[in-house]
Amino acid sequence: MTQLQTNPMLSAQDRFARNVTARLSEGSATLPHDISERLRIARMQALAHRKQVVMRSATVVASQGGGTAALTFGGQGGNDSPNWWTRFAAALPLVALVAGLLTIYVVQNDLRADELAEVDTALLTDDLPTAAYTDPGFVEFLKANRDTSNP
Numbered sequence: 001m002t003q004l005q006t007n008p009m010l011s012a013q014d015r016f017a018r019n020v021t022a023r024l025s026e027g028s029a030t031l032p033h034d035i036s037e038r039l040r041i042a043r044m045q046a047l048a049h050r051k052q053v054v055m056r057s058a059t060v061v062a063s064q065g066g067g068t069a070a071l072t073f074g075g076q077g078g079n080d081s082p083n084w085w086t087r088f089a090a091a092l093p094l095v096a097l098v099a100g101l102l103t104i105y106v107v108q109n110d111l112r113a114d115e116l117a118e119v120d121t122a123l124l125t126d127d128l129p130t131a132a133y134t135d136p137g138f139v140e141f142l143k144a145n146r147d148t149s150n151p
Helices: 012-030 033-049 084-125 140-148
Strands: 060-065 068-072
Touching: 033 068
Parallel strands: none
Antiparallel strands: 060 068
16 A cells, blocks of 8 residues: 555545546556647646635634734735625624514513503402402402403
8 A cells, every 4th residue: 555545634535536646647658649648638627627625714813912812804815804794794693683682672561561551450440459459369360350351
């Protein structure tokens, strides 16, 4: 086995490609010049059309000195600042979270106000003793009566 076949850093596809290349190179010495030129051109075209590996820069934590660090976006093409689209996409989840929390707050306040108005209405329209209003089960009693009265 050669060093290429035993290298654990190479993937199975890379090892296969290198083995095929080595076998083809062994037989190319006996080929006529015109065929070897056509093969060389075909190799160059294949290399030009292969999938390009997209290199993306990652976020970097840079030390600012004095025990502090800053999280920065990796630049593209030498530009170290992110574009407006990246900033918008980064802020969008925060905006959605704040909008959701505000919606929950408003809905809960409306439900609480409706519940208090219902208790106040029941207090003003019923002829109950005052002690009944301080009973913790009174609100449940009102809800049970409301549920049975609505068809």
